[in-house]
Amino acid sequence: MPQFTTLTSRVAALPVNDVDTDQIIPARFLKATDKAGMGVHLFADWRYAADGSPRADFVLNQPQNQGAQVLLAGGNFGCGSSREHAPWALTGFGFRAVISTSFADIFCSNALKNGLLPVVVDAQTHRALFEMVEELPQMEVTIDLAGQTLALPTGQTVTFPIDGFSKSCLLQGVDELGYILGFEPQIAAYEQARVP
Amino acid sequence: MNQPLTLLQKIWNDHVVAQETGSPAVLYVDLHLVHEVTSPQAFAGLRQRRLRVRRPDKTIATADHSIPTHDRSLPITDEMAVRQIKQLEDNCREFGVALYGLGSPHQGIVHVIGPELGFTQPGRTIVCGDSHTSTHGAFGALAFGIGTSEVEHVLATQCLLQRQPKTYQVRIDGRLGPGVSAKDIILALIARIGVGGGTGHVFEYGGEAIGALGMEERMTICNMAIEGGARAGMVAPDDTTFQYLAGRPYAPQGARWDTALARWRQLPTDPGAIYDKSITLDAGALEPMITYGTHPGMGMPITSQVPDPGALSDPTQKAALDKALRYMALQPGHLLLGHPVDVVFIGSCTNSRISDLRLAAQLLRGRRVAPNLRVMVVPGSQEVKRQAEAEGLADVFRAAGAEWREAGCSMCIAMNGDQLLPGQYAVSTSNRNFEGRQGKGGRTFLASPLTAAATALSGTITDPRTLVN
Numbered sequence: 001m002p003q004f005t006t007l008t009s010r011v012a013a014l015p016v017n018d019v020d021t022d023q024i025i026p027a028r029f030l031k032a033t034d035k036a037g038m039g040v041h042l043f044a045d046w047r048y049a050a051d052g053s054p055r056a057d058f059v060l061n062q063p064q065n066q067g068a069q070v071l072l073a074g075g076n077f078g079c080g081s082s083r084e085h086a087p088w089a090l091t092g093f094g095f096r097a098v099i100s101t102s103f104a105d106i107f108c109s110n111a112l113k114n115g116l117l118p119v120v121v122d123a124q125t126h127r128a129l130f131e132m133v134e135e136l137p138q139m140e141v142t143i144d145l146a147g148q149t150l151a152l153p154t155g156q157t158v159t160f161p162i163d164g165f166s167k168s169c170l171l172q173g174v175d176e177l178g179y180i181l182g183f184e185p186q187i188a189a190y191e192q193a194r195v196p
Numbered sequence: 197m198n199q200p201l202t203l204l205q206k207i208w209n210d211h212v213v214a215q216e217t218g219s220p221a222v223l224y225v226d227l228h229l230v231h232e233v234t235s236p237q238a239f240a241g242l243r244q245r246r247l248r249v250r251r252p253d254k255t256i257a258t259a260d261h262s263i264p265t266h267d268r269s270l271p272i273t274d275e276m277a278v279r280q281i282k283q284l285e286d287n288c289r290e291f292g293v294a295l296y297g298l299g300s301p302h303q304g305i306v307h308v309i310g311p312e313l314g315f316t317q318p319g320r321t322i323v324c325g326d327s328h329t330s331t332h333g334a335f336g337a338l339a340f341g342i343g344t345s346e347v348e349h350v351l352a353t354q355c356l357l358q359r360q361p362k363t364y365q366v367r368i369d370g371r372l373g374p375g376v377s378a379k380d381i382i383l384a385l386i387a388r389i390g391v392g393g394g395t396g397h398v399f400e401y402g403g404e405a406i407g408a409l410g411m412e413e414r415m416t417i418c419n420m421a422i423e424g425g426a427r428a429g430m431v432a433p434d435d436t437t438f439q440y441l442a443g444r445p446y447a448p449q450g451a452r453w454d455t456a457l458a459r460w461r462q463l464p465t466d467p468g469a470i471y472d473k474s475i476t477l478d479a480g481a482l483e484p485m486i487t488y489g490t491h492p493g494m495g496m497p498i499t500s501q502v503p504d505p506g507a508l509s510d511p512t513q514k515a516a517l518d519k520a521l522r523y524m525a526l527q528p529g530h531l532l533l534g535h536p537v538d539v540v541f542i543g544s545c546t547n548s549r550i551s552d553l554r555l556a557a558q559l560l561r562g563r564r565v566a567p568n569l570r571v572m573v574v575p576g577s578q579e580v581k582r583q584a585e586a587e588g589l590a591d592v593f594r595a596a597g598a599e600w601r602e603a604g605c606s607m608c609i610a611m612n613g614d615q616l617l618p619g620q621y622a623v624s625t626s627n628r629n630f631e632g633r634q635g636k637g638g639r640t641f642l643a644s645p646l647t648a649a650a651t652a653l654s655g656t657i658t659d660p661r662t663l664v665n
């Protein structure tokens with residue numbers, strides 16, 4: 001898993017609540033059998049016109065957002081299906097963090113396993129961020145995972161919560177499977193005890 | 197005296213293999229369901245790390261999402277689907293996993309076949325790379341959807357890292373009126389609490405109305421727990437549960453049944469146990485529900501008018517409703533009753549079981565569906581299909597002018613060629629009305645099988661209570 005320590009980046013703003021994973025990556029792209037190559041399908045139905053050309057009015061197609069690694073999204077981001085293709089598409093496009101007031105449970109868990117950091121902020125900061133991006137599209141934020149802080153261009157810094165275990169996995173770039181495999185003797189003992 | 201525990205807490209405690217301070221629990225998984233869409237990358241991961249499937253005996257697979265639902269003797273034309281299905285077959289063969297795939301008499305939607313074959317049992321932990329795994333909670337199991345990385349974890353270790361979710365008691369008191377069914381309960385709940393209302397929680401449904409429901413209806417309600425933001429929904433096991441399970445192929449038999457039964461009877465929540473959250477709805481006050489927007493929380497009683505974004509004070513809510521109504525091309529203040537539709541879809545893991553088909557057939561028997569309307573009936577499994585054919589329901593559907601198809605997810609997710617055309621309207625018994633979910637540009641109204649059947653007859657959105665008494 002890719003490591004996550006600090007990130008300074010411009011911010012692409014998508015002020016839509018309850019963005020579901022069917023929007024992040026529509027189901028017709030789920031027939032692929034590997035993880036790579038999902039980035040071009042990110043938000044496909046919002047991003048491309050019927051003839052496949054990019055829609056100039058969609059946030060990810062706007063010139064100032066090229067290279068942005070932070071997505072600022074509306075509340076309850078990532079609801080719906082459990083498809084891990086959603087974080088694969090987001091990271092495939094180049095995002096390393098998503099800021100919102102809340103994330104759907106499975107999305108959050110999937111994101112953390114792919115080095116994509118879900119940053120939860122309060123409603124006021126959230127609103128302020130949208131306003132800042134609107135006024136100053138080139139502005140940058142800095143995310144420091146170790147300190148759990150998000151620094152705004154105003155100089156203000158807010159903290160965000162993250163599960164301690166996921167945090168250390170991200171900081172070190174290690175994945176969970178290795179951790180679970182370390183419990184092999186306990187798993188075997190558990191299975192032994194449960195055989196009727 | 198021991199502290200009173202909820203159903204969830206009992207199952208949780210029973211499955212914690214290890215728990216280090218500050219870390220999530222290592223939770224044991226009793227049953228792992230696998231399908232073609234979310235597993236290929238997980239099997240690839242195993243190969244990369246040179247790992248085996250730890251417990252093939254606790255793992256079952258089926259093909260449901262990308263398979264066609266037309267005549268199975270015809271070849272599949274979508275090359276990517278062919279590759280995905282072949283990949284599943286190869287993976288199952290290589291890793292020794294039982295596959296109820298194409299050609300199996302038990303093939304079907306993963307959440308339909310698990311219960312049907314008796315794999316889904318009270319007290320079990322059940323996972324699948326699919327958010328509607330919550331369906332299995334109807335049996336008093338802790339069942340939830342996982343991502344593909346976690347599919348790999350479970351394949352390799354039979355365990356998952358999890359934090360214990362919070363509990364959310366959902367009481368449904370009273371009795372449902374005629375023409376109102378389980379689907380309406382869950383749509384009403386989600387309309388009330390919102391699509392994020394259950395985040396971080398597991399619903400435990402109870403109350404008189406839930407006790408009166410059959411297993412298949414309980415599955416409908418647990419199925420859509422995820423649409424209310426909860427990862428899982430549960431119903432405490434009772435005699436209805438045990439009767440359903442008795443004699444199923446993979447349910448315990450003989451003396452093992454008696455032992456299991458004694459264990460299952462201990463599972464219901466203890467009196468005095470505390471839930472983190474609670475809500476109560478009155479079943480008697482519920483009407484048939486329908487959605488008007490682009491997520492399942494945008495639902496209302498079928499006799500209501502489409503809400504007006506102008507009446508909302510919160511700017512983001514207003515913008516969301518505006519956007520949804522624009523996508524749906526609906527006018528605020530208008531009735532949905534009488535709104536024309538192009539397609540009626542009866543199917544999906546929410547409502548494709550035999551009881552759902554019986555409800556729909558009850559309205560369609562001896563009648564014809566509206567002209568120029570496409571009506572698709574897609575059974576949830578081969579078993580449901582055989583049963584419906586034996587009962588004469590398939591003949592009812594065909595005689596009414598509906599398509600009677602092979603088992604699969606079909607137009608619920610529109611991966612297999614069954615899809616809406618841009619701009620078309622559908623009344624669908626499935627669970628998601630997201631933009632494009634049933635085909636790019638397609639517009640979905642979610643409703644019960646009864647509402648779907650009533651709508652099929654008139655070709656416009658119809659209150660089923662005008663047809664049932």
Ligand code: SF4
Pocket residue numbers: 260261305306307326328544545546604605606608609626627
């Ligand atoms: S029927 Fe629909 S919701 Fe159910 S498993 Fe299939 S695609 Fe998912």
